[in-house]
Amino acid sequence: MPDSRLPPCPAAARRAAVPSVVFEDAALLVLNKPSLVPGSAAETAEGLRHLLESVNKGAREAAAERLAAGGGGARDTRSLTVVHRPDPAASGLIVFAKTKHALDFLSGQFQSKSVEQLYHAVVVVRRAQSERSAARAGGGAGAGATSSRIEAAHWPRDPGGGVPAEFAIDWWIGREATDPERMRAFRRNGGQPALSEFRLLERFGRFAFLECRLRSNRRHQLRVHLAAAGLPILNDPVYGLPEEQLLLSDFKRDYKGGGRSGRDGQGKRGREPGERPMIEQVALHASSLTLRHPDTGEPLTLTAPLPKAFEIAQRNLRKFARSSRG
Structure with missing residues (x-):
């Protein structure tokens, strides 16, 4: 549940805050997100939608190339579910599952505290x-x-x-x-x-x-x-x-x-x-996650570089x- 005390993220800031894709395959989408400070549940949902829409916009050209080559099209954001609940005030890694199996497998890892989380x-x-x-x-x-x-x-x-x-x-x-x-x-x-x-x-x-x-x-x-x-x-x-x-x-x-x-x-x-x-x-950044991939079971380490302002x-x-x- 979001913080009622946190000021809403201005629309201009949301437009400027574009996430980057850290990792993506058939099971997962991992983003390096900006620090968004939502003030309500609706604002949180809007922030997540903005994250996904921003990624989709940047991926349209690649999707067109995949279509031309007979591959898949644009990412379907309706199938994505946030695996964990990172603090909205923090920048850095956020993990989405693309399938129910991936969601169940990864959620279990977070609940069992087996995911290494570095901030x-x-x-x-x-x-x-x-x-x-x-x-x-x-x-x-x-x-x-x-x-x-x-x-x-x-x-x-x-x-x-x-x-x-x-x-x-x-x-x-x-x-x-x-x-x-x-x-x-x-x-x-x-x-x-x-x-x-x-x-x-x-x-x-x-x-x-x-x-x-x-x-x-x-x-x-x-x-x-x-x-x-x-x-x-x-x-x-x-x-x-x-x-x-x-x-x-x-x-x-x-x-x-x-x-x-x-x-x-x-x-x-x-x-x-x-x-x-x-x-x-x-000034809080989710820098690294190590988890087991839901399809292979192999360890997967994901990293997000520090924001430029920190450096x-x-x-x-x-x-x-x-x-x-x-």
């Missing part, structure tokens, strides 16, 4: 010490990351307060009592068991790039686990920190000749006039900011 995320690193001090002083919990009610003392941090090189989160996930469209994390029983594993790739001040592995398939699992751990995903409108933006002017000295020094991501300086964030989508941001940060592993 990449950019997160905002909240300071656990500051949150603990605010709590002792009676300060209200901030939006997003602390709304899951996991105390900062339980956030995954190394002895120096940094992000560990590797860590796992096994907090349970259930619906928020006051808002059933929103999920929350529980340290103990509540909702359903969930397990996510993470590896720190690079950190630049208050931002970090993570590799994420799903070991269960709960709704909004990575977004909820990371937010509850004080590591909300950048640009997440439901569980994140809307005031946080990844701005080049926060890192690059004398940005646009303004004569002001950057702070290497340790503090916010405010957006320069006309400046756009380096990453504007929800450009990482390149700029490596050039202008201090990189660390914690």
Whole structure:
């Protein structure tokens, strides 16, 4: 069920967001989809239709060639069924089944947690010490990351307060009592068991790039686990920190000749006039899936390259900011 809090994806954005085909055969269609943020069930259905229509439009020439050669025609989208329910806010891989056998076979793999699912995320690193001090002083919990009610003392941090090189989160996930469209994390029983594993790739001040592995398939699992751990995903409108933006002017000295020094991501300086964030989508990308093919039973690994904005941001940060592993 989609998020009522997520703003609808504008029609212009939907038209511009064209998916690409990662893999296709008689049983499967796998797309690399853009980050679409639907606001209603109708919007979700429209987004999926747009994905398929965009692919069909790009495939018409190839279909005509196949017809001329005596092969099949255009793809029949009516026979396609989404095998899993990837978070609509994430870009990356989405798998469709073309036959009932493929649907049953693949759905069983996702339900049995035998599919290897790899994501990449950019997160905002909240300071656990500051949150603990605010709590002792009676300060209200901030939006997003602390709304899951996991105390900062339980956030995954190394002895120096940094992000560990590797860590796992096994907090349970259930619906928020006051808002059933929103999920929350529980340290103990509540909702359903969930397990996510993470590896720190690079950190630049208050931002970090993570590799994420799903070991269960709960709704909004990575977004909820990371937010509850004080590591909300950048640009997440439901569980994140809307005031946080990844701005080049926060890192690059004398940005646009303004004569002001950057702070290497340790503090916010405010957006320069006309400046756009380096990453504007929800910074979560489904990068890789490994599953067994429904017809052959052989392992099949599917990959979707990172969005260009992720790569450009990482390149700029490596050039202008201090990189660390914690």
